[in-house]
Amino acid sequence: MGRVMKKNHILAETSEQILSVVYRISSLLTEPSSIDRVLDSIIESVTEGLGFYRASLYLIDRERHLLECKCISGFTPEQENRARTRPYDLNRHDSLETKVALTGNPILVRDANADPVLTDIDHLITKKLERGCILYVPLKVKGTTIGVLGVDKRRDEPGISEKEFESLSIFANYASIIIENSRLYEALLNEKKFSEDILNSSINGILTTDIQGRITSLNPAAEEIFGIRKEDSLEKSIRDVFLSIPELDNMLKRILRRHENIKGYECALKKDGKNIILNISSSPIIDDAGNLSGILFLTLDITREREREECLQRVNRLISLGELAAGVAHEIRNPLTGIGVVLDILKSRKRLMKSDTGLLDEAAQEIERLEKLVSDLLDFARPKKFNFEPVGINDIIRSIQFLISEKCNNNNIRLTTRFGENLPKTCMDFERIRQCLLNIVINAIRAMPGGGDLTIETGCGNRLVEDEGEPCIMVSISDTGSGIPDSVRDRIFDPFFTTHHEGTGLGLSIAHSIVKEHRGTVRFDTKAGKGTRFFVLLPLDLTEGCRQQKNHSGERMP
């Protein structure tokens, strides 16, 4: 009877103490904390809450079969360091700590000098730490031991009471749950961090919305592609981002109603006043319960790829059209020469009336025009040998400046030239580049029938226009003319494409072939009614250009 009462009394006292200590650490369950902070708090509760002077906490590393000291209190810095840096090997070391870790049962040693359970290792530690009484309890989660919590008292202190044994055992159960919780939280954080790293590193724009189409997340690539900032776009409707996609409503319907995946939908968007081409794939986000919880959009900016493809197609078109044109021109040339000769003979006849002579002169002029067209065609299709030599771009422009300013004066156009300073000489064909620039300038003058401004500028490519990071010489020719309508933009480099009555539509085709021969690029920006700016970009590394000259067949385009 007396023993039962004593036991009840102990339990009541223990419960009170345990409650207050558990209360101390329970906040760690509600506010997620790092594992280190959790272990510190547990040890603090053992020393301050349960009144043990020295305490240590070990966790099992199952992969390496180690029992590692993760937190310790009440020892000298040297002892602490020793414990932390020398883990127990669960396969080799036999000590109180490894016994508890392996069996999952607590060990209470009332007299550290006399208890036969102590091994050599334990005796060594006991001597160093002057342990009198030792207690190790397991830390267990769902029956599996995850570590060991230990306390001890020195020889000169009173021993560990039954009450203290009970308290530590009960406390260890709570502590185990908190440790496991914190580990899960940390694993979750790592997983989240990993997912975030993937999203942040992806070159695909990744954007998600809820089922109402409100943006719930977007990665940096999506911010870049759509030109929006995360903080400005969250909660906004997807319609604000994809505003100009006519298919959007249809896409949303297919995803939301039929849970369809949409792959590789291509569309154009306006960004900073420019058209960009996007490849969009979209799919419903389905949660574990099979419910639709949102929409995922994967987006890739493929503007550059499309430009490259178009350029390649243009070159192919030019090559085949060039072949055809050259063939026809060649066939026309002989009969033309024949007609010219006949006309000369007719003109030399004495019996001709004056009006007949006038007609013959007109016919001869038309033949001259046709011959020029034929030689233009042949020029375009089978360019003569290129003569590469080191030339300064400014010198080329100066050589046509007078001609251009004459034309500008006659058309009420203000000419401005801005020559880049210290531009290096590069390997070019002087005559060909001259011809190319003239063709572009003449177009610009023609686009300003009522007068305007013509600006010719030279510089280093990367300063004004980026051409995939390759340094280049840049010539820009801008006018304040009619601009190029969207409907014809894709065709202006096509041979024979013209919007002028007297034009042959070969000017830009020839300019394009010349620049290609120099491994350069022609680009343009245009705004209807405001004007057009053409860029000719010629690579700076023209040793290659000069070398090409040696290998050049000279008669045909490559």
Ligand SMILES: Nc1ncnc2c1ncn2[C@@H]1O[C@H](COP(=O)(O)OP(=O)(O)OP(=O)(O)O)[C@@H](O)[C@H]1O
């Ligand atoms: N600066 C410009 N402003 C507006 N439209 C332009 C400009 N440059 C070119 N174009 C358009 O591109 C078309 C093709 O130009 P291209 O130089 O190839 O031929 P063309 O000028 O019509 O004839 P050609 O040059 O053979 O006499 C032009 O007809 C015109 O519609």
Ligand SMILES: [Mg+2]
């Ligand atoms: Mg032209």
